[in-house]
Amino acid sequence: MSESTTIHTQQSETQLDQNAEVKAPHVEISSQSESTHQPSAKPSQQHLFEEFMTKPLDIEKHSKWPWFLRMRGSITPQMIVPLLFVACWSTIITCISQFVYPLVVSSLLLTVLGFVVGLGISFRTSSAYDRYTDGRKYWAQLVQASRDLARHIWIHAKERHEEDAEKGKADLLAKLTALNLITAFAIALKHKLRFEPYTNYEDLEPLVSHLSTFAGEAYDPKTPPPKEPSIQKIVGEYLGLTMAESNPRKLLKRSNKNLGNLPLEILTYLSAYIESIIANETFNNGVHQGMVMANLASLNECLTGTERILNNPLPIAYSIAISQITWVYVIALPFQLWDSLRWVTIPGTIIGAYIILGIAAIGREIEDPFGHDVNDLPLDQYCRQIQAEMDVIASKAAPKPEHFITTAQNRLLYSLNYQAWSTKSVENIRASLKAKTNITSKPQQRPAEYTKLTKAFMNHSV
Known part of the structure; x- marks a missing residue:
């Protein structure tokens, strides 16, 4: 009886040890995520309000609202304050012209200024959309290069299980590490384009914490988390008030250490892995080696191209001049409309200002496509897509033709x-x-x- 009890106790202890071993990685991951300054499981009202106001649109969701009734993603909230000013201005000019003295300007000025304003806004909008399109193309190129690189590594890099079981296991884990680095490159690029230079982010830290990088060494765990923005600040940004906007580069300016270039450093680790599998002859096909190197060069091209878009905005002189010309045209509108429209000048001026200022606001909105604004590219979703595809590729061993032919x-x-x-x-x-x-x-x-x-x-x- 005691002997069976002892056996049962040993089996229970063995089962507990196995459960502990299975659960240990989850404990480690959760401890890593706790060390990062991320929102809690129950976000505050400010955080929920901020996400609704500024979070990029989810392209997988379907809205049945007509386009002209949608507010999220529209530039209408940014038009509230300017249109209030225009309404007051047009009302003042209309009242003075109606009761005191007619302030009338020839409609020829409307024609001349309208032509100039049209050219300026067209140039601004087309330039901003070109930048938005280039950003989208670079991220599509990044997705393609990530798929190709992961496929070549997983399929064409040999695993030496027949030669030595330990070597085969090491080859498998090294390939999995390489696929994680591909995902880490995309996530690190996303954070870099959003001026988030460190590695203490929940989606990035588990992938790069084992790497020696400048960004990882520059981060100080004792640094207090950033303050949550107030409702007033969030509403101010939502309304497009420049006084409420934060400096997006504030984390870069506050750091006293070299932050390096994390995506580029990740590429060097990937290159080192490729060099190692070429050296141990588990990746000795010259054609595949050339294609892998081309994919690494393509990832570097995506990094350089997106940095060019981010760090080379439209010259400030163009932005200032186009903004000034646009406002001159809007301010001059009631002087030219009153003689023909009388009291209708007020709504006519508001409608004209909404059209002109709205198109100009769209150009400003999409000029930087990598941020957290509603109309920015959904970089978080792109990164999740890459991570999911890496998991799909790694979910099965390299297929053999006899198994499917x-x-x-x-x-x-x-x-x-x-x-x-x-x-x-x-x-x-x-x-x-x-x-x-x-x-x-x-x-x-x-x-x-x-x-x-x-x-x-x-x-x-x-």
Whole structure:
């Protein structure tokens, strides 16, 4: 009896040890996330309000509201304060013209200024949209290069399980580390483009905490977390008030240490990994080596291109001049409209100002496509997509052709599987492929022809 109790106790202790080993990585990850200054599980009202006001739109969500009734993502909130000023100004000019002295200017000024304002706003908007489009193209290129690089590493880098079990396991874990670095590159680039220079972010720290980087060494855990913005500040930014805007580079300016270039440093670690698998001859195909190097160069191109967009805005002289010309046109509107519209000058001026100032505001909104604004690129979603695709690639071992070619589930042609076609001659197979072209050229006859030919092949009559 005591012996069975002892055995049962040992089994229980073994089971507890196994559960502890399984749960240990989760404990470690949670402790890492606690060390970062991230929002708590129950965010405050300010945080929820800030996310609603400034969080980029989720492209996967579908809204049934008509476009002209949508407020989130619209520049209408930014127009409230300017339009209030325009309404007061047009009311004053209209009242003076109606009751005191007619302040009338020739409509020729409206034509001349309208042409100049149209050119200026068109230049500003097209330049801003080009920057937005370039940013989107670079991130699409980053996704493509990440997929190609991960696929080449996972499929074409050999694992030496037959030679040595420990070497094979080491090769597998090294490949997994490389895929994590690919994900870390995208996330680090996202934070760099948002002027977040450190590594203490919940989505980044588990991937790069083991690397020796300038950004990791520059971060001081004793640094107090940033203060949560007040409701007044969030509303001010939502209304487009420049006095309420924070300096996006404040973290860069406060640091007294070299912050380095984290995405570039991650690329050097990836290059070191590629060099190691070439040296140990687990990646010795010259064609694949060239393609991997090309993918690394493509990632570096994405880094350089996005940095160019971020650090080279439209020259300040153009922005100031276009803004001044636009406001001169809006201020001059009631002087030119009153003689024809009288009291309708007030709503007419407001509508004209909304159109002109609104288009100019769109140019300012999309000039930097990498921030946290509603109309910025959804970089968080792009990074989650890359991470999910890395997990998909790593979820299975490199497939072997015999596992998906010679299987009975491989229906090659006319719903017949590999075994059925392997019993036929090459001439018969080629004749069947030729016959298929006649069917695909006539889609309306395809189901009947498929059924007929399938029965014929199964009866060996063809």
